[in-house]
Amino acid sequence: MSMPLRSGGNLKQVACVLRPGSVSATDLALRSFTAFLLECAPEVGSIAQVTRRHIEDFKPWLAKRPGRTAPRIGPATTLQRLGTLRMFFVRIDEWDWPEAPARVPIFLGDLPRIDHPLPKALDDAAAARLLRAAQADRRMLVRVTIEVLLRTGLRVSEYIALQADAVVQIGAAPWLHVPVGKLHEDRYLPLHPDLVTLIQDYRATFVDAENSLLLPNERGGPLDRHCVTRMINRAGRAAGLPHMHPHQLRHTLATQAINRGMSLEAIAAMLGHRSLDMTLRYAKIANRTVAEEYFAVTDKVDALYGKPAALPADAIGPNMAKLRREHHRHLGNGYCTRPPELDCAFESICENCTFFQTSIEFRPTLQAQHDDAAAKGQDHRAALFNAVLNTLDDSEAS
Known part of the structure; x- marks a missing residue:
């Protein structure tokens, strides 16, 4: 089959405009469809031979695939893979590939509609227990990580990418410069003076002055999302809380802010939302x-x-x-x-x-x-x- 070979050209094109993680997800979706064709439709020798029937057979095949941590992949993964596959066929049709099918074989109606649950935030009592447990932890980085995430609402990818010069003084107040991230925009966040002191104390104790990162681990190496998740759950276990994801701390700050009267516009700026539609999810939690x-x-x-x-x-x-x-x-x-x-x-x-x-x-x-x-x-x-x-x-x- 020529699909894996020619889809490489598609990946090179999307790599020009998408982040590496999105390119990898595109590659995985195309490989998944190729595996289906090799297993269930060996008669297909080129992309041009893909028909509507193959798409209809692919959907139940995909729904039965095991997930990374679950017996079956979830609706969000199904949506991503089917949506990516549809965009692949749309692109090769627009690019006039000779191997493109006569019609795009996958429709918008094939994409599943997924649920949009409200953000899972910690309630005030649970957030207070988590913070107390972090402050009592013998590992200073646990406290630094949880306090920064809980008080700034940073995404974990933003947190681990903070540069050594991220804390700046603007006027009379300290601010945190958050680098370009998920939405391709950077921003400044106000920092509580106690948080500035905590960061300075950690850096003075564990971080070499030449290190390019603001908050590396104690050996000077970069953190990753898995390290951050483990630290949060280490404090969470001490506080008697169930397993948590770092993003819950972001949701927690936003929920606390809107419950106490902070405007949607200010919350959107704090979280780095490009559209108020993203922030309106929190308004559903606390419609004053x-x-x-x-x-x-x-x-x-x-x-x-x-x-x-x-x-x-x-x-x-x-x-x-x-x-x-x-x-x-x-x-x-x-x-x-x-x-x-x-x-x-x-x-x-x-x-x-x-x-x-x-x-x-x-x-x-x-x-x-x-x-x-x-x-x-x-x-x-x-x-x-x-x-x-x-x-x-x-x-x-x-």
């Missing part, structure tokens, strides 16, 4: 607007399912009139005389509605409603009308 609005209506929703409150025993005759005078609520066009003992699921429903709109001409009425609620200690209603009035003030100022 959804949470705040949910808890704002929880009491009203609960009231729908609870038993109606009973009026006091003396709430009859003259006493009822007295309750109405003391607790009536000022509405836009009148008053509500519902006693406070009778909860109402629809209190201030209009002002909470997304279609509610007002203007400056209604300011006197809104102000009167606010003052009435504040005088009667109806804090929720007073805060609501205060927010509406502030919105009016902002629109008038602009």
Whole structure:
């Protein structure tokens, strides 16, 4: 078969624009299809003889292949290999190879749709245990590695590639220069002074001044992702945590940041995301607007399912009139005389509605409603009308 020979030209072309890891993945995908043809379709002597039937037979053959650590390869690997194979046929068709099939035999519909689970971050308690365990470890590099990853959100490939001059002073603050990496862009990250001191202490103890790396191992050699993973799990075991991947520390920082009000734009810049679509995955973990609005209506929703409150025993005759005078609520066009003992699921429903709109001409009425609620200690209603009035003030100022 001529496919392995000619696919070498394809690899040389993609090597001009892709990183070595992507070129290796392309090579592996093409070799996988070649192995299938040799095993299941020996009659195929050239790429031109590949038909749609061969692709349909290849998909179940591929799905049964063993993975590196699992009995079967996963959907992501299947997607990568089928997608790479499809792009191979598209390219040779566009390049007018004589051996190209008459039609591209693999369709977009052949590519599996994979799940997009939310990032797996450590919760606050687990992250604190991991950090304490790292700080107590007798090997200083364990602490340095975990603190840097947990406080900067670096990818492991970025961490092990940090250069000796990566810590720089810009203005009054220390920054970390992260070199060009996965997305072909470099960036600067603010560094906590304690982290700067920790890095300096490690370098003073273990790193030769001539070493080109910021954080090599104790013998001066470069770290790799496997070393980093082992160090993280060494501290993780001491903290009673299950097996972890270095990327979980990146997810952990991003989740902590968004839960504490950091903007998506700032998180994207910190993580080196090229598109906000990548950062929006973390917004699904901590949608503050959804949470705040949910808890704002929880009491009203609960009231729908609870038993109606009973009026006091003396709430009859003259006493009822007295309750109405003391607790009536000022509405836009009148008053509500519902006693406070009778909860109402629809209190201030209009002002909470997304279609509610007002203007400056209604300011006197809104102000009167606010003052009435504040005088009667109806804090929720007073805060609501205060927010509406502030919105009016902002629109008038602009």
